[in-house]
Amino acid sequence: MNSIDRRRFLLSCAGLLGIGTLSPKLRGADYDEQELVVDFDVPGRLIPRDFLGLSFETQSLFSEGIFLPENRSLISLVQRLGPTGIIRIGGNSSDRPYLDKWLHRNRTHFKNLAGFLSATGWRLIYGLDLGSDKAEQAATEAEMVAELVGSKLLAFQFGNEPDLFRSDLRRSNYNCSDYLIEWREFLKALRTRVSGGPVAGPDISYDTSWLGPFITRFGSQVVFLTCHYYSEGPASSAEVTMERMLDSGDALRKLIDSVASYTEGSQLKVRMAEINSVFGGGKPGISDTLGAALWGVDVMFTLAQAGWLGINFHVGNDAYYSPVGRTGIGAFEPRPLYYAMLLFAYAGRGSIVPIRGQRKRLRAFAIRGKGNERKLVLVNKNLAQAEHVRITTTGHTATILHLTAPSAESKTGITFGGASVDSNGRWVPLPTRSAALKSNRFVVELPAASAAVIDIHAG
Numbered sequence: 528m529n530s531i532d533r534r535r536f537l538l539s540c541a542g543l544l545g546i547g548t549l550s551p552k553l554r555g556a557d558y559d560e561q562e563l564v565v566d567f568d569v570p571g572r573l574i575p576r577d578f579l580g581l582s583f584e585t586q587s588l589f590s591e592g593i594f595l596p597e598n599r600s601l602i603s604l605v606q607r608l609g610p611t612g613i614i615r616i617g618g619n620s621s622d623r624p625y626l627d628k629w630l631h632r633n634r635t636h637f638k639n640l641a642g643f644l645s646a647t648g649w650r651l652i653y654g655l656d657l658g659s660d661k662a663e664q665a666a667t668e669a670e671m672v673a674e675l676v677g678s679k680l681l682a683f684q685f686g687n688e689p690d691l692f693r694s695d696l697r698r699s700n701y702n703c704s705d706y707l708i709e710w711r712e713f714l715k716a717l718r719t720r721v722s723g724g725p726v727a728g729p730d731i732s733y734d735t736s737w738l739g740p741f742i743t744r745f746g747s748q749v750v751f752l753t754c755h756y757y758s759e760g761p762a763s764s765a766e767v768t769m770e771r772m773l774d775s776g777d778a779l780r781k782l783i784d785s786v787a788s789y790t791e792g793s794q795l796k797v798r799m800a801e802i803n804s805v806f807g808g809g810k811p812g813i814s815d816t817l818g819a820a821l822w823g824v825d826v827m828f829t830l831a832q833a834g835w836l837g838i839n840f841h842v843g844n845d846a847y848y849s850p851v852g853r854t855g856i857g858a859f860e861p862r863p864l865y866y867a868m869l870l871f872a873y874a875g876r877g878s879i880v881p882i883r884g885q886r887k888r889l890r891a892f893a894i895r896g897k898g899n900e901r902k903l904v905l906v907n908k909n910l911a912q913a914e915h916v917r918i919t920t921t922g923h924t925a926t927i928l929h930l931t932a933p934s935a936e937s938k939t940g941i942t943f944g945g946a947s948v949d950s951n952g953r954w955v956p957l958p959t960r961s962a963a964l965k966s967n968r969f970v971v972e973l974p975a976a977s978a979a980v981i982d983i984h985a986g
Contacts, residue, residue, distance in 0.1 A: 561886055561889060567880055567895045580649075580839035584617070657685045662716035670721055690706075798839070804848050814847040817930075824871065850868060881893075890904075907974065907976065944959070
């Protein structure tokens, strides 16, 4: 029996030998426990270092005090999420002709953006205006962006959600074939101005069938693919509820499977370049609560597990779903969804490895980091019931950080590791108590509507 097979055998038997617990009152109690079995030594899928990202509307470039190298509040909040990440500029406003006069005449905005990127260390996906159908104009803009942003430029894109152009920017029968013709002309114009400029796409809203023709025609021209996803919407719909949002995992997995059916064999990876809970700015009482943070944790690790390049949560100061927003005195502050990103920044560094044993409303993810660093992420999406989870894995002791708030509907009072994040990105988690694993086994109680990161220490 080789070492890996022996370890798996020991893990499968460990449940017969005893329980160590992070919740002493559970010891010996007769609960309906879920069992998770984790072998951190099996092959895993590496999570990209720049997995996390934020998506901003193009019109944000012209908002005073956002993309400035001296905007220490927002820069600090971004840096708290990691030294590498992706800022995406695009959205609906990138394809609106009324912005042309701003986009092509004021270099100061792009100089400020370059300074902001340098201050954060993050890179840029920049969306060019395909909606106005002016390829040379877009190429001129791209030349200015490339010149000023330099090595921080990750990729250009042509158009935002072109599969929806037929609703307002093109004729009603506009289709993928029309888009590919336009995309080719924009690429040709770009190459005359920025010969080696990296390009991504197609930045579709929901129609994954566009991926097949796009890959066939331009797969060799792009550095990666991009899609969008909103779990619910529109925000005005009475059918949008927190329960529906939290139970939307099947729809996301269906999207992941559909995308994989087109990308298989292409060697191209995919980034979720724009995502959030409820389209139309988010729904109050849902998108701006702890519940949305729990949804966000599940979404991020689900995409990482599927091998996606990363995720960009859409931002808008007046949007309920925004991870960050402006205070009355002009500083920026973290909102509930930010705490989901903070949890991922803490736990999602390394390789994600398989777990045996799952329930629909209890999501679990295991991450093997550098050296002996091992983390287990649990998300209890049940709004009314705690989960009692028996975990079988190798290790000596374990500590736990909770993501929690007074209730799933809480918009404030959210903490991770018992601490909140201030407007300067300062976060100091409270000391945690260690619990010993007994025979490679312990039990944790996860309160209703909460998440947790468990650090498992080898010795």
